Amino acid sequence: KSFLFFVYLTSVSIAQLEDEKILPRNENWFMSSSYGLQISGIKSEDFINSNVTPAFTIDLGKWISKEIALQLGFKGFYFNTISDSDRHPYNFIYGNVLFNINKIFLGGFTNSEFFELILYPGAGYFYNHYYDQPNICANVGIKNNFKISNRIDFSVDISGILGWDIYQGNEDILPSINFGAIYSFK
DSSP states (O other): HHHHHHHHHHHHHHTOOOOOOOOTTTTTTTEEEEEEEEEOOOSGGGGSGGGEEEEEEEEEEEEEESEEEEEEEEEEEEOOOOOOOOEEEEEEEEEEEEEHHHHHHHHSSSSGGEEEEEEEEEEEEETTTTEEEEEEEEEEEEEEEEOSSEEEEEEEEEEEEEEEESSHHHHHEEEEEEEEEEEOOO
């Protein structure tokens, strides 16, 4: 895990060395990666240290207009529950539709070049290796992007994987908060 985080930070640092004109978001491909924390559940009893686990994402997407992008991604690697002390390994492969709220409601307000608010719904294939069981789950979130350079954004992503019988036999949620970087291609 430490190695992946090191590779992630190194790639962001190298990409920041580029100095070109700010690119419009319309029709650009982008790649993002983030690292953060997740828990199983949202009830008050779920907020204990033993239930906090790392969350890692990697995504590839394309803006199809100034307001809308399509994205494919991966999230993993494991979560804990309050019902046992075992690691619950999983893989989640998903597709999202991203909506740039700045462009939709503010029409490209001048601050939108520095800050973007992105809402996204999506769905994907969740595989719980602990139970050896697949599941189709929703993926919803809100992402705040802050422009660092012409091609690099810093992101704060609050999201949740929602599904039936992910870990306790009824409606389940794996909420997370991730911090990462987005690289926009020409």
